[in-house]
Amino acid sequence: MLSRLIVLLFFAVSLTGQAAPAAADAADAYRQAMALAVQGRDAQAVAMLAGAAETAPEVWSERMRAAARLLTMRARQGIELPPVDGLNGALIAAYGQTHAAPTAADPRLAGILATLFPGAGHAWLGRWHDAGVAVLLVWPILLLTLWAWRRGMGPLTVFFVLLTLWLWSGTVFSAVSLAERGGFEAYVQWWQGLWQASGLPGRPW
Amino acid sequence: MVAGSVAGIGPAGQAMVKKPFAGYVVLAMFSLVLAALLPRSPGVVVSAAASPLYVYEQLLGPHDGRSCPSWPVCSLYARQAFGAHGLLIGSWLMLDRLIHESDDVRRGPWVLAADGKRLYDPLARNDFWLRSGASGQSNYSTHRE
Numbered sequence: 001m002l003s004r005l006i007v008l009l010f011f012a013v014s015l016t017g018q019a020a021p022a023a024a025d026a027a028d029a030y031r032q033a034m035a036l037a038v039q040g041r042d043a044q045a046v047a048m049l050a051g052a053a054e055t056a057p058e059v060w061s062e063r064m065r066a067a068a069r070l071l072t073m074r075a076r077q078g079i080e081l082p083p084v085d086g087l088n089g090a091l092i093a094a095y096g097q098t099h100a101a102p103t104a105a106d107p108r109l110a111g112i113l114a115t116l117f118p119g120a121g122h123a124w125l126g127r128w129h130d131a132g133v134a135v136l137l138v139w140p141i142l143l144l145t146l147w148a149w150r151r152g153m154g155p156l157t158v159f160f161v162l163l164t165l166w167l168w169s170g171t172v173f174s175a176v177s178l179a180e181r182g183g184f185e186a187y188v189q190w191w192q193g194l195w196q197a198s199g200l201p202g203r204p205w
Numbered sequence: 206m207v208a209g210s211v212a213g214i215g216p217a218g219q220a221m222v223k224k225p226f227a228g229y230v231v232l233a234m235f236s237l238v239l240a241a242l243l244p245r246s247p248g249v250v251v252s253a254a255a256s257p258l259y260v261y262e263q264l265l266g267p268h269d270g271r272s273c274p275s276w277p278v279c280s281l282y283a284r285q286a287f288g289a290h291g292l293l294i295g296s297w298l299m300l301d302r303l304i305h306e307s308d309d310v311r312r313g314p315w316v317l318a319a320d321g322k323r324l325y326d327p328l329a330r331n332d333f334w335l336r337s338g339a340s341g342q343s344n345y346s347t348h349r350e
Contacts, residue, residue, distance in 0.1 A: 173297040
C-alpha cells in the first residue's frame with residue numbers, strides 16, 4: 001500500500017514538474033513577442049506568437065492567438081474587431097460596442113484647402129492657432145511679392161516669389177502632415193484602449 | 206535712368222552704368238567671408254543647408270533664452286530633418302514644427318527634460334508617414350506623460 005502511494009506521489013510530482021516549465025516557457029515566449037512589438041517589429045512578434053501558440057498550454061495559447069490578431073490589426077491599421085475566442089474575445093467585443101473606431105481626417109482635403117487658401121487646411125483640422133501662424137507666414141510675404149511685382153523690382157521679385165512658394169508649400173505640407181499624424185494618433189489611442197480592455201498581459205508599446 | 210540699375214559719373218567723366226547683379230555678388234562674397242570667420246568646433250562639418258542653424262545655435266540661441274518649448278529643441282529637430290530628408294522636405298518639416306507648436310503647446314504630450322517640462326515632439330512623430338509602409342510599424346508612443 002505504501003509503495004503504491006509513493007509511486008502515485010512520484011507521478012504527481014513528475015506531472016506538476018512538467019507542467020510548470022511549459023507554462024514558464026509560454027510566458028517567456030509571450031514576453032519576447034511583446035518586446036519585439038514594442039520595437040515596432042510586429043510581423044516578427046506575430047510569427048513568434050503563432051508558433052508558440054501551437055505548443056503552449058491552453059490558457060497561454062488562447063492569449064497568444066488573441067495577441068497575434070490584435071497586433072496584425074494594428075499593423076494594418078484595421079478597425080474591424082478580430083474574431084477571438086474565450087474571455088479575451090468577449091472583452092474585445094464589449095470594448096468595440098462602447099468605443100467606436102476613430103474616423104481620420106482626409107489628408108488630401110487638408111492639402112487642397114491649404115493650397116487654395118493658406119491656413120484653411122489647419123482650420124479645417126480644428127487647429128486654429130496653427131492656422132493663424134500659417135496665415136502670418138504666407139500672406140505678408142505674398143503681399144510683398146505682389147508689391148515688388150508691380151514695382152518691377154527684378155531679382156528681388158524673383159527672390160520674394162521663391163520665398164512665397166517655399167512658405168506656401170510648407171504650410172500645405174504641414175496641413176497634410178498634421179492630418180496624417182492626427183489620424184494615426186487617434187487610431188493608436190483607440191487601439192491601445194482595445195488592448196487594455198482585452199485583458200491580455202503586457203503591453204506592446 | 207535705366208530701371209533696376211544705378212547710373213553715375215566715372216573718373217574720366219563718362220556716364221557709367223553699374224549692373225544690379227554686382228551688388229548681389231558683393232553680398233555673396235561678404236557672406237562667404239563671414240561664414241569662414243565663424244567659430245568652428247574641430248571635426249564638425251557645417252554643410253550649406255545646416256549653416257543657418259549653426260549660426261543660430263552658436264550666435265543667437267545662447268542670447269535668445271528658452272524660445273523653443275519642445276523636445277528636441279527646434280534647431281536640433283531641423284538638423285535631424287535635414288539629415289533624414291534633405292533640404293526641401295527637411296525645411297518643410299522645420300516649417301511644420303514652427304506652425305504646429307502653436308496648438309501642440311495647448312495639448313501635449315509632455316516630457317520632463319533637464320530644464321523642465323517640454324512638449325514631446327520628436328521627428329518620428331511627424332515624418333512616420335513619409336516612410337512608406339512604416340505607419341503601422343512605428344514604435345512612436347502617444348503616451349509620454
